[in-house]
Amino acid sequence: MPRRIDWGLCLVTDRRLAGARPLEEVVRAAIRGGVTVVELREKERGAREFVALARRLREILAPAGIPLIINDRVDVALASGADGVHVGQSDMDPRDARGLLGPKAIVGLTVKSLEQAKQTEDLGVNYLGVGPIFPTQTKADAGAEWGIEKLAGVRAATRRVLVAIGGIDSTNAASVIQAGADGIAVVSAICAARDPERAAAKLRGIVERARGRLDFNGLVHHGRRLE
Numbered sequence: 001m002p003r004r005i006d007w008g009l010c011l012v013t014d015r016r017l018a019g020a021r022p023l024e025e026v027v028r029a030a031i032r033g034g035v036t037v038v039e040l041r042e043k044e045r046g047a048r049e050f051v052a053l054a055r056r057l058r059e060i061l062a063p064a065g066i067p068l069i070i071n072d073r074v075d076v077a078l079a080s081g082a083d084g085v086h087v088g089q090s091d092m093d094p095r096d097a098r099g100l101l102g103p104k105a106i107v108g109l110t111v112k113s114l115e116q117a118k119q120t121e122d123l124g125v126n127y128l129g130v131g132p133i134f135p136t137q138t139k140a141d142a143g144a145e146w147g148i149e150k151l152a153g154v155r156a157a158t159r160r161v162l163v164a165i166g167g168i169d170s171t172n173a174a175s176v177i178q179a180g181a182d183g184i185a186v187v188s189a190i191c192a193a194r195d196p197e198r199a200a201a202k203l204r205g206i207v208e209r210a211r212g213r214l215d216f217n218g219l220v221h222h223g224r225r226l227e
Contacts, residue, residue, distance in 0.1 A: 005067060005106070007127060007163050007183030008207045009200065010037040012071070017191035024056055026196050031064055033200025039086055039185065041071035047079075054080035067106055074100055084108065086129060089116065098124045108163070112143050117154050129185065130154055132166020133176055137188075148179045155180025170202050177210035 011030045018026045027038060038061055042050050054068065054076055061068050067083040070076050074097050077085040084106025085097050094109050101107065110129045111117045117128060133146050151164060164176045165185035173184050184207060193199035 005126075006036040007161055008036050008211070009034060009204050010039060010163055010165075010183055010185040011035045011190050011200070012039045012041050012165065012185050012187045014041065014187050014191045017188050019192075023053065024060060026191060027057055027060055029195075029197040030190050030200045031061070031066060033190075033197040033202075034204030035066065035190070035200050036183070036204075037067050037069065039069040039071055040082075047073075047076065050076050051079045054082055058082060069106055069108065077101060077105075084126070086110070094123045094125050111154075114150070114154055114157060117158050117160075120158070120160060125160070127161035127163050127182070128154075128158070129163050129165055130181070131164055131185075133164050134167025134172060136167040148175055151176065151181060152179045170199075170206060173203055173206045174210040177207055183207070 011027070013023055013027070015023050030038070038057065040054055040057060042053065045053065050073065054070060058068050058081060069084045069086050070080070070082045071086050072088065072091050074085050074092055076082070078100065085101065086108035087094055087097055088110040089112065094107050098105065098107050107125045108127045108129055109120060109123065109125045111120065117130070120128060130151060131146055132143065133148070133151055135145050145166065155162060161182045162180065163183045163185050164181040168176055168184045168186050169189040176184055184203070186203065189203060190196050190199050
């Protein structure tokens with residue numbers, strides 16, 4: 001049976017945006033606020049330091065049942081015992097990543113066009129990272145923004161889980177979910193927030209309201225797409 005994951009609110013880490021705060025502190029706060037998935041993205045750390053950090057985050061996330069996904073580095077995912085990896089179009093082929101990590105691992109793939117999304121049916125990925133939906137300064141090579149209309153077009157073309165990223169915050173997250181995304185991935189909206197827990201809680205509430213999963217007491221109903 002496939003692992004059930006709530007893709008509603010994914011935190012993609014950025015140590016620089018966290019400032020003087022330890023990344024572990026930001027992640028703990030984000031968990032309290034309602035983050036459902038954490039992707040560790042480290043472009044500048046060496047392999048040993050990257051693995052050590054991934055292991056520390058895994059110790060924090062595992063008791064809460066929250067998956068840890070490693071950005072790009074399949075070797076780090078293997079060494080740290082992370083739940084999976086997210087690769088881009090120029091990284092390791094997702095089929096090779098699956099072969100190394102095994103059938104139970106989570107494998108995500110970035111797509112930057114409708115054509116790329118249509119070509120993923122035989123790649124064995126669990127979800128697609130789509131975007132940037134809106135302009136973003138977080139990732140220099142993110143590419144041209146998609147916009148809501150293009151996101152809706154990809155939703156109509158594939159049944160795969162779609163996690164939208166790029167410039168998403170509390171002002172536009174609802175429109176992203178309403179356009180068909182199964183979840184949102186944010187960086188600065190949590191990592192750079194003065195209060196990451198409060199920022200995560202606000203975003204989680206927006207996502208759940210857009211999904212129609214909150215009752216009048218603000219409680220979450222379970223019933224949307226889980227893969």
